[in-house]
Amino acid sequence: MPNENNKQVILKIIGAAVVVFILVYAAITIIGPDEKSLDGVVKDINVNAVPHPMGHVDVSPDLKNSLSEDLPDISRYPPQVDSSTPSYIEIFSSTEKAGSGADGWLTEVARDFNDAGIMIDGKQVSIRLRGIPSGEAADYIISGKYLPDAYTPSNELWGELIISRGVKAELVEERLAGNVAGVLLTKSKKDELVNKHGAVNTRTITDAVANKELAMGYTNPFASSTGLNFLISTLYTFDSSNLLSDKAKAGFEGFQANIPVVAYTTLQMRESAKSGVLDGFVLEYQTYVNTPDIGYYEFIPFGFRHDSPMYAIGDLSEEKMKILNEFVEFSQQEKYQILATEYGFNGFNEYQSETGPVSGDVIIQSQKLWKEKKKPICAVFVADVSGSMMGEPLNNLKDSLLKGQYYIGEDNMIGLASYSNDVNIDLPISRFDLNQRALFVGAVNDLQACGSTATFDAIAVAMKMIEDQRDADPDLRPVIFVLSDGETNKGHSLNDIKDIVEDLGIPIYTIGYNADLPALQAISSINEAASINADTDDVVYKLGNLFNAEM
Structure with a gap:
């Protein structure tokens, strides 16, 4: 049993702890939260809860075809090498070999082919080469929006996929230049796993x-x-x-x-x-x-190996098929394979695929499974409705959200905020079921532009919305999407919230409409998110892919 002196010491310690607690509680209650904290930033912002009617939602959209329909005009991808003769074929190529510099191996091969004066059936022939990411090129081909004569994706999975979607595609060459996909691990992590x-x-x-x-x-x-x-x-x-x-x-x-x-x-x-x-x-x-x-x-x-297979697309004429075979043979010359090696291809030639053949139908079902099994996210869309967004920018913003929302799975938690002078919570965060989706559509349709631009106030409010939701479910994966022209002339600055964004680790994707793109990129770069220029005609296609990646 403690003696009388020990009891007094214990009572003093307890008394001191109570006093400290009272002082801290009083400081929080009277003084309020630290001005550099999220609560401290948000307390100075005028936030309004704005109700909206429900909008119309297509309950069974054809997502398989709609993303392809939103593809930009093919002029978005000008040829790296243009044809130089009336007799030619056009090839879609993956970008790691149809760009420039070390990514320009096939570009250089095509230029040399066109300069070689190659004759077929008495006519000089040439190549038109477009560098397009393999997945997007597959969408062009499947949709029929633009058909090349030949297609060389990074790997054969895309070839199987387009064939399963009804495209006539013949594998002409399994390998233009060798390549493999890999997992990159830090040495310490690799050693740990070994x-x-x-x-x-x-x-x-x-x-x-x-x-x-x-x-x-x-x-x-x-x-x-x-x-x-x-x-x-x-x-x-x-x-x-x-x-x-x-x-x-x-x-x-x-x-x-x-x-x-x-x-x-x-x-x-x-x-x-x-x-x-x-x-x-x-x-x-x-x-x-x-x-x-x-x-x-x-x-x-x-x-699977990434050996850049070559496919003939559709019913090619005898002449076009001869040009394609001639070009494939031209690319296999020793000088061009040496060039490919210099540019980083033809490594790991000894590597053999760990997996067996996979049909296009299985690939499509696997993509669907991936979409269904992703960890749900908690996202807030933050829409700029300041006066500078009036007219076409706001109309494009609405169109992006109304079309893009169909790529968001129903298990995700979604909210919407808008801002000008103040910040409006147009849709509190909730599961994106049919009811929430209809409320989202109604709120987007109601957005109107006027006033100043308090971008960082709105981002702070969006973070607060997400953090309040994470209090109830800490496992939610947070994301913010800011749709804006990038101008800020009211409220807090990036410096006011940058540390908070870093500490919370919330990725902030930015989508710019007639925008100051560097200002938006500065926001996205804090936690390694992407920034998208919405002024191009492929913005809905880009957002569809972004939402597929995230939601």
């Missing part, structure tokens, strides 16, 4: 992610060749005999629940890795060897 599992491959990586031993990121499998490859390869590890079995689905669901980042772009994923958010991510080998600032990652090949 010590625990004995090896590093797709199976050990998926197990490590499912067991929360590895923070892994990959790109959108609706748009990215490497992302699609990783999706199919992951399903294969869970059930090699049936990628869509209950066993494969259950394994993938456990794996996907622990993926912190599915990136809209490769650049976004690389930035997430550099910031320390990720232990590993996916990338093609050719890109890896041409990107010095990620050389400290170790490259582990996985899945």
Whole structure:
């Protein structure tokens, strides 16, 4: 039993603790929250709750075709090499080989082909080459919006996919130049996995992610060749005999629940890795060897090879087929294969695919499964309705949201805020079921432009909305989408909220309408999100892919 002196000491300690508690409570109550905290910023903002009527929602939109319908005119992708003769073929090529510099291998081959004066049946022939991302090129072909004569994606998965969608496509050449996809891991993480599992491959990586031993990121499998490859390869590890079995689905669901980042772009994923958010991510080998600032990652090949197959599209004439075969043969000359090697291709020639053939129907169903099994997010759309958005910018903003909302799954938590002088909460966060979707449409339709531009006030309010929701469900994955012209002339500044954004780790995607793009990019770069220019005619297509990646 404590003696009298000990009792007095204990009472004094308790008394002091009570006094400290009272003083802290009084400071919070009377003085209010720290002005540099989120609550401190929000308390100075005039926030209004604005009700809106429900809008009309198509309960069964044809998403399979609608994204393709929103493709921009093909002039959005001018040819890297144009035809120089009346007799020619047009080729869609993936961008890692139809760009410039180290990404311009096929560009250089096509230029040399056109300069070579090659004759077929007494006529000089040439090539028109367009560099288009493999997934987007597949959408052009499937939709019929623009058909090339030939298509060389990064891997054969896209070829199987377009064939399953009714496109006549003939595999002419399995390999123009060798390449592989890989998982990039820090050396310490690779050593850790080797010590625990004995090896590093797709199976050990998926197990490590499912067991929360590895923070892994990959790109959108609706748009990215490497992302699609990783999706199919992951399903294969869970059930090699049936990628869509209950066993494969259950394994993938456990794996996907622990993926912190599915990136809209490769650049976004690389930035997430550099910031320390990720232990590993996916990338093609050719890109890896041409990107010095990620050389400290170790490259582990996985899945299907990325050997740039060549497909003939549709019913080509005899002349066009001869031109295509001649060009393929031209590209295989030793000098061009040496050039390909210099540009980072033809590495890991010994690597053989871990997976067997997969039909296009299975690929499409796998994409659908990925969409269904993603971890739901908690997102707030923040719409600029200041006077500078009046007219076409606001109309385009509304159109983007009204069309883009169909790509948001119903299990996500969605809210909407708008801002000018003040900040309006137009739609409190709730599950995006049919009722919430209709309220979202009604609120978007009601948006009207006037007043000044308090962008960072609105972002603060959106963060507060999300944090309040996360109090009830801490596992929600937060995202903010800011749709604006980038101008800010009222309220808080970026410096006022930057530390808060960093501390909360909420990615803020920005979509610019007639915008000051650097100002928006400064917001998105805080937590490695993407910034989209909405002034191009492919904005709805871009947003559809962004929402597919995130929601």
